[in-house]
Amino acid sequence: MTEKGKQGEGKTALITGATSGIGREFARVLAQRGYRLILVGRRHGRLEEIKESVSVPVRIITADLSQESQCRQLLHDLDDEQIDLFINDAGFGDCGRFVRTSLDKDVSMIHVNIIAMHILFKGILKKMTARGTHGSGQILNVASAAGLMPGGPFMATYYATKAYVTSLTRAVSVELREMHSHVHVSALCPGPVNTEFNEHADVVFALKGISAQQCVREAMAGLAAHRLIIVPSFTMKIAMAGQRLLPACLTVHLAGMQQKRKMG
Ligand SMILES: NC(=O)c1ccc[n+]([C@@H]2O[C@H](COP(=O)([O-])OP(=O)(O)OC[C@H]3O[C@@H](n4cnc5c(N)ncnc54)[C@H](OP(=O)(O)O)[C@@H]3O)[C@@H](O)[C@H]2O)c1
Known part of the structure; x- marks a missing residue:
């Protein structure tokens, strides 16, 4: 085994x-x-x-994370586990005009992308x-480039859920440093990644994405x-x-133009 290969020995992800x-690629790499x-x-x-x-x-746990009770049960099932690295990745999107997209799908997205992400x-x-004097471990919340932008017309709910993830992660990181x-x-x-995401988001055309391999390779370097x-x-x-230098209303408009192209 190479030096790189030994990094995770004795550890649990x-x-x-x-x-x-992206999650499956993390499993392969880890x-x-x-x-x-x-x-x-x-x-x-x-x-x-x-x-x-x-x-x-490998321990397998089957759970529907859109159900709050199953998120809480998952945490309970993990009571005796020492987790060294947590990839908080589950999520999905939806594309379309806000007044036309399904409310049920929006609510399910909010449950998976926000509530499950938050609980876990x-x-x-x-x-x-709680481990040792200063604690130990690392958590990667999978947000999106959408979460760094002020809004995304035609994928409005998805952008909003991912803004929650980046906001929460930034704030908690300051608290941890202070402790x-x-x-x-x-x-x-990430921006677009070639996964099954588009199928679930009802996207018929998308920008050329990067591979899950590239995404995870760069994520591992960042971690x-x-x-x-x-x-x-x-x-x-x-x-x-670049988008940080533009007025928010212009960025939102440009994001909307990009998303609209995905609707076919
Ligand atoms: N692909 C992109 O362009 C892109 C860009 C930025 C961010 N992201 C984010 O990356 C993450 C992974 O997405 P992906 O691109 O890898 O898409 P993907 O191939 O569709 O994978 C999504 C994963 O989320 C799980 N999931 C969805 N709903 C779930 C539920 N109710 N309960 C439990 N698990 C659920 C799926 O598992 P099951 O269906 O088996 O439950 C699947 O493993 C998401 O948070 C996504 O928002 C993706």
Whole structure:
């Protein structure tokens, strides 16, 4: 095993959204680095496939994170686990005019992207901060470049949910620093990534995305550097820096033009 491969030996990583896309790639990479994995998702068969494809111990927990009771049950199931790295990844989007998109889908999105993300972030963070004198562990909340922008017409609910993730992560990171905690939190803010995301978001056309492999590679580098906001890809870094210089109303307008192209 290489030096890189030994980084996770004796450690446990918890990954939600592990059945697909970015979460599945995290599972592959962290297994290569020697982490024991705890994988969460609804599609049990997919989690079994990952378990069979890696050579580290894997615990599978099937849960529908749109159900608050199942989020709380998941935390309860993790009571006896020591989590060293938590990839808080599960999430989905929806595309369309706000007055026309499904209210049920909006509410489910808010449950997964905000409420489940929040419950698990808080629950795992409490465990990590309680460990030793200064705590230990690392949490990556998977937000989006959407969460760094003032709003996104035609994906309005999704942008709003991801703004919650970046806001919460930034604030908690300051509290942890003030506590001299050794626990580090980060928000991953990618632009388009080629995963199953578009299928679930009813997008018929999208910008060319980066691969999940590139996204996770850059995320791992950001985690190693304890970076608070991790934006994969040079182009997105430039775009996110550039949009901060524009008036918010113009940025929202430009984001809307981009999203509208995805609606077909
Ligand atoms: N792809 C992009 O362009 C992009 C860009 C920025 C941010 N992101 C964020 O990256 C994260 C991962 O998305 P992805 O791109 O990898 O998309 P994906 O391939 O569709 O994966 C989404 C994951 O979330 C899980 N999930 C969704 N609803 C769930 C629920 N009710 N209960 C439990 N798990 C649920 C899915 O698992 P099951 O269906 O098996 O439950 C799946 O593993 C999301 O938070 C997304 O917002 C994606």
